[in-house]
Amino acid sequence: MSNLFKIAIRNLKRYKRRTFLTAFLITLGVVFVLLFVSVTGSFKNMMIGQMTDSMLGHLQVHRKGYLASIENLPLNMNLRLQAYKKLEGILNQQPEIEAYSPRIKFGGMFSTFVETTNIRLNGIYPDRELKTVPLLPSRVTNGGGKPLEKGEIWIPELMAKSMKVNIGDTVVIIATNKDGSVNGKQFKVAGVLESITGPGGRDGYIHIEDAMEVLRMEEMEISEVAVRLKDFSRLRSFSSKLEGILSGELSKQGKPMFELHTWEKLSPFYNIARMIDLMAFFIKLMLIAVVLISIMNVMIMAVYERIREIGTIAAIGTLPGKILSLFVVEGFSLGLLGVIAGNILGLIIIAIVNLSNITFSFGRQTGLVLSAKVSPMDMLVISLIVIVISVVASLQPAFKASRMEPIKALRHV
Amino acid sequence: MRLVVAENITKIYSVVAAKVSKDYKVGEIAIRALNEVSFEIEPASFVSFVGPSGSGKTTLLNLIGCLDKPTEGKLEVAGTDVLHLDRKQSARFRGENIGFIFQDFNLIPVLTVYENIEYPLLMVQNVPGGERKKRIMTLLEAVGMADQKDKYPDQISGGQKQRVAIARALVTNPKLVLADEPTANLDHKTAFMVLEIMKKMRNEFQTTFVFSTHDQKIVGEAEIVYSLEDGEIVEKQIKGGTANE
Numbered sequence: 001m002s003n004l005f006k007i008a009i010r011n012l013k014r015y016k017r018r019t020f021l022t023a024f025l026i027t028l029g030v031v032f033v034l035l036f037v038s039v040t041g042s043f044k045n046m047m048i049g050q051m052t053d054s055m056l057g058h059l060q061v062h063r064k065g066y067l068a069s070i071e072n073l074p075l076n077m078n079l080r081l082q083a084y085k086k087l088e089g090i091l092n093q094q095p096e097i098e099a100y101s102p103r104i105k106f107g108g109m110f111s112t113f114v115e116t117t118n119i120r121l122n123g124i125y126p127d128r129e130l131k132t133v134p135l136l137p138s139r140v141t142n143g144g145g146k147p148l149e150k151g152e153i154w155i156p157e158l159m160a161k162s163m164k165v166n167i168g169d170t171v172v173i174i175a176t177n178k179d180g181s182v183n184g185k186q187f188k189v190a191g192v193l194e195s196i197t198g199p200g201g202r203d204g205y206i207h208i209e210d211a212m213e214v215l216r217m218e219e220m221e222i223s224e225v226a227v228r229l230k231d232f233s234r235l236r237s238f239s240s241k242l243e244g245i246l247s248g249e250l251s252k253q254g255k256p257m258f259e260l261h262t263w264e265k266l267s268p269f270y271n272i273a274r275m276i277d278l279m280a281f282f283i284k285l286m287l288i289a290v291v292l293i294s295i296m297n298v299m300i301m302a303v304y305e306r307i308r309e310i311g312t313i314a315a316i317g318t319l320p321g322k323i324l325s326l327f328v329v330e331g332f333s334l335g336l337l338g339v340i341a342g343n344i345l346g347l348i349i350i351a352i353v354n355l356s357n358i359t360f361s362f363g364r365q366t367g368l369v370l371s372a373k374v375s376p377m378d379m380l381v382i383s384l385i386v387i388v389i390s391v392v393a394s395l396q397p398a399f400k401a402s403r404m405e406p407i408k409a410l411r412h413v
Numbered sequence: 414m415r416l417v418v419a420e421n422i423t424k425i426y427s428v429v430a431a432k433v434s435k436d437y438k439v440g441e442i443a444i445r446a447l448n449e450v451s452f453e454i455e456p457a458s459f460v461s462f463v464g465p466s467g468s469g470k471t472t473l474l475n476l477i478g479c480l481d482k483p484t485e486g487k488l489e490v491a492g493t494d495v496l497h498l499d500r501k502q503s504a505r506f507r508g509e510n511i512g513f514i515f516q517d518f519n520l521i522p523v524l525t526v527y528e529n530i531e532y533p534l535l536m537v538q539n540v541p542g543g544e545r546k547k548r549i550m551t552l553l554e555a556v557g558m559a560d561q562k563d564k565y566p567d568q569i570s571g572g573q574k575q576r577v578a579i580a581r582a583l584v585t586n587p588k589l590v591l592a593d594e595p596t597a598n599l600d601h602k603t604a605f606m607v608l609e610i611m612k613k614m615r616n617e618f619q620t621t622f623v624f625s626t627h628d629q630k631i632v633g634e635a636e637i638v639y640s641l642e643d644g645e646i647v648e649k650q651i652k653g654g655t656a657n658e
Contacts, residue, residue: 309521315480318537322536407481
């Protein structure tokens, strides 16, 4: 095998300019794909991370049917205390779960005594919420990073700006409970929340006991339970497992009590993420086309230029399979050269991009820093694609070389 | 090798051709390049096929070298009926039994002198390293190219290239070496020197050498000369006498 490589490399060195140009083309293709995958992948992961770690959690459990009417935040679709306790018992037994946070979600009126507007609120246990969505405090742009206390409210940035509300101001929250009774409570503004893309990205937060008080709940009712896993990569397998467990929990009417949704079903960003994946797939297809055409072109030329040599080695007894291997190894070596150079250059360019601190905007979010990252798995997959395609592209010319009649090849001028 | 028993004399032949013909098709027209050629070549002999261009020398050498197949007749090389060998078997047979020397030397340009000679041992016969080195060095010494072993073909002269080609042809210990116009691209002095080396190799390794030429000056170097005209053997000359066919 080493002899095949030795001959292949010597033949590649024989036509230095052509080898350089082809390897350069493959290198550019690899660099471009690596850069695209790293930038889009990092953007996607950053957005997913931001949504799951500062708002949604990795998955959520609701009362069956809640999600269909989530836009109205229906209080009559909350989990009753008994159902929540049952759910809590199940969640506590799952070793994959790092934390979970019960929330009461409701809509109400927000008044500064001068102006009034509507608001969507989450009633939370601050300590449990922070364990479930640890990036939530990073969204509090004003307020000194203090945890949310009872009687305090974190309000969305846009509302604070439009209604000229500042930290320390007193505001009133008015809400109607599920029985139609209206109640109000004063809160002190303790934080202003940066808006983020996605559902709940412009919600306010209060303590869960305050929510119960505003809604005049005698016993706790929970709208949703956000769950954070220890290992995000196991989301699919865990959600299937938990879904299986929860489907066994039936109401008195024999209907399922709970429904489970991963972040993918809760956020429209999932479709953008899928589009990014699709674009990456098409970019990889383009790389395949570049490698296929360039390697095949070079190998066809190599066979055409070396017909007499092929005739000579065939005449002295080289078996067709070995002649085929000689050309396949040459194509493989060319692909490998492009892959090595492409990976090295790609990593250097990604490092430069990261050092440049390029910022971008997404939705209402501005100043997001582009942090390109490429995983070893991505590099491995891209490298394998190039190498496999190099071999495939070499096969046809190599096969042609191996099938040549030595007598005709020797006569070739 | 085939044993031919005739009139109580047992003979062993490297090549036996019986009424061998070869037709080529050019468009719709069939051209007979060889017409019922018969001859026997004994082992360790130094044989030449001579004749003008188009007389069928190269065609005959291609048939003996299993690079092509006769249209009619019987052909045995090194005791094997080569008519029924398929593509793979032919390649294997050539690798084991026949060495080739080409008019244009046909050395592989990306390999050094040493590596060119090593090529058939590595890629055709899978000979182990130690044995390979021994055989190559012996032949390099024999053809006087040991000091040039690390040079590439484009760094040596035509005569030197042909010496390397002789060493490459002999390194697999073939029973038969075929040389098609081996001196055509060499000046006379070098041509005679190459033929001297071929003869020396024949004496040293007892290999049968068959070469073709149209150069009358070097024909005299052969021990047996077959003259070809229009695809037929018209004369057989044995050094010291003539046997008309």
